Amino acid sequence: MVGAGYAGLLATKRLDRLLRRHDVTITLVNASDRFVERVRLHQLAAGQGFSDHSSLRRQLDGTSVRLVVGRVTAIDAASRTVAVDTPQAVGAPPASIDYDTLVYALGSGARLDDVPGAPAHAYAVADLEQATRLRHRISQMAVRGTVVVVGAGLTGLETATEVAESCPELRVRLLTSADGVGSGLMPRARRHLRYALDRLGVVVHTKTVVAEVREDGLDTCDGVPFAAETVVWATGFRVPELAHASGFATGEDGRMLVDATLRSISHPDVYAVGDAAAGISPSGAPGRMSCQSALAMGRGVADVIAARLSGAEPEPVRIGYVFTNISLGRRDGIIQFTRADDSPRRFVLTGRAAAVFKETVVRSTVRKPRGGSVCSG
Numbered sequence: 555m556v557g558a559g560y561a562g563l564l565a566t567k568r569l570d571r572l573l574r575r576h577d578v579t580i581t582l583v584n585a586s587d588r589f590v591e592r593v594r595l596h597q598l599a600a601g602q603g604f605s606d607h608s609s610l611r612r613q614l615d616g617t618s619v620r621l622v623v624g625r626v627t628a629i630d631a632a633s634r635t636v637a638v639d640t641p642q643a644v645g646a647p648p649a650s651i652d653y654d655t656l657v658y659a660l661g662s663g664a665r666l667d668d669v670p671g672a673p674a675h676a677y678a679v680a681d682l683e684q685a686t687r688l689r690h691r692i693s694q695m696a697v698r699g700t701v702v703v704v705g706a707g708l709t710g711l712e713t714a715t716e717v718a719e720s721c722p723e724l725r726v727r728l729l730t731s732a733d734g735v736g737s738g739l740m741p742r743a744r745r746h747l748r749y750a751l752d753r754l755g756v757v758v759h760t761k762t763v764v765a766e767v768r769e770d771g772l773d774t775c776d777g778v779p780f781a782a783e784t785v786v787w788a789t790g791f792r793v794p795e796l797a798h799a800s801g802f803a804t805g806e807d808g809r810m811l812v813d814a815t816l817r818s819i820s821h822p823d824v825y826a827v828g829d830a831a832a833g834i835s836p837s838g839a840p841g842r843m844s845c846q847s848a849l850a851m852g853r854g855v856a857d858v859i860a861a862r863l864s865g866a867e868p869e870p871v872r873i874g875y876v877f878t879n880i881s882l883g884r885r886d887g888i889i890q891f892t893r894a895d896d897s898p899r900r901f902v903l904t905g906r907a908a909a910v911f912k913e914t915v916v917r918s919t920v921r922k923p924r925g926g927s928v929c930s931g
């Protein structure tokens with residue numbers, strides 16, 4: 555198993571339980587020894603405390619899983635080996651780990667190379683290091699300093715509102731190339747979103763495309779400069795190039811192409827789950843990168859592998875959606891209930907009840923140690 559995020563960790567624990575009576579060794583390789591609750595990284599960036607159920611060793615207590623802390627640098631599908639750079643062996647050649655079955659669960663990161671200047675000057679919340687860097691930056695900003703968040707998808711919305719609520723002394727602007735915010739939400743949810751952004755003082759700039767990020771702000775394609783001490787890049791996620799570089803079949807966005815059992819369409823001994831996999835959702839398209847899909851895939855891949863090892867034909871893995879969960883600071887939110895294909899239902903929850911709902915769901919994703927069915931949307 556490579557990657558111990560929502561998908562990889564759930565799959566590992568569930569496989570450990572399902573394969574207890576088999577003569578199987580499960581090795582989990584992860585870049586750090588912590589489980590990172592990515593869905594809370596905007597909270598971390600805004601200066602809030604971070605949860606402490608993060609030790610992977612503690613998460614794996616009571617299992618027979620072997621944890622290897624290190625960064626996967628290459629996968630050799632021909633020799634079925636994974637090369638891992640371990641922190642203990644700096645300067646030494648990467649460790650080589652053999653596999654019979656590989657589950658690829660390396661998640662995703664920020665799309666910082668979208669425009670010139672962003673890699674050097676923009677901040678992000680897609681991983682722990684980036685969110686920690688942003689937190690540090692924000693803590694040093696002067697009163698009335700400006701934070702510009704680029705991208706009004708779920709991560710951009712959650713980041714802009716969280717920073718605005720936690721740091722009311724700062725000015726927050728939200729830039730989007732779209733002509734509005736909250737596409738995919740029912741009208742009542744969209745209205746609530748606009749209301750919440752206004753209430754928190756977040757100024758929204760629609761139809762605004764960024765051409766370049768500078769040290770002191772950014773320029774738009776219309777030639778309009780925005781001055782900002784801090785630019786946060788939240789235009790979506792990009793997956794690691796490792797799957798493509800290692801010769802696995804991948805889509806245009808680099809996600810590993812898999813069949814209905816999450817098995818690589820090019821390499822039958824390899825599976826992919828979570829953001830890094832193009833798992834097919836009920837709409838027929840690859841599912842959206844989300845905790846909800848990651849948990850469904852993590853659970854599903856464990857069942858598939860256990861079934862195949864027992865000589866049974868596995869069921870296809872169902873990646874269905876239940877809701878889209880948006881936090882708007884700690885006291886407000888939107889739960890847009892959805893059909894399995896992720897299209898919105900009429901039912902929407904807003905305000906404090908939505909904030910409590912989301913907090914409950916997020917907590918349950920880390921508390922469920924053995925592969926329950928709770929998911930975050």
Ligand SMILES: Cc1cc2nc3c(=O)[nH]c(=O)nc-3n(C[C@H](O)[C@H](O)[C@H](O)COP(=O)(O)OP(=O)(O)OC[C@H]3O[C@@H](n4cnc5c(N)ncnc54)[C@H](O)[C@@H]3O)c2cc1C
Pocket residue numbers: 556557558559560561562583584585586590592593594595596624625626627659660661662679680681709712794827828829830843844845846847848879880930931
């Ligand atoms: C701020 C923010 C808020 C979000 N809010 C929501 C939300 O409300 N609801 C929702 O559904 N989704 C949300 N998401 C998206 C959600 O976090 C991801 O979809 C989810 O984390 C994907 O899970 P995963 O297991 O595929 O990958 P990840 O959780 O990213 O885990 C990948 C793991 O692989 C490890 N790794 C990566 N590369 C290597 C390597 N080369 N070698 C070894 N290890 C490696 C990483 O360290 C990590 O442990 C949010 C994301 C962010 C950033």
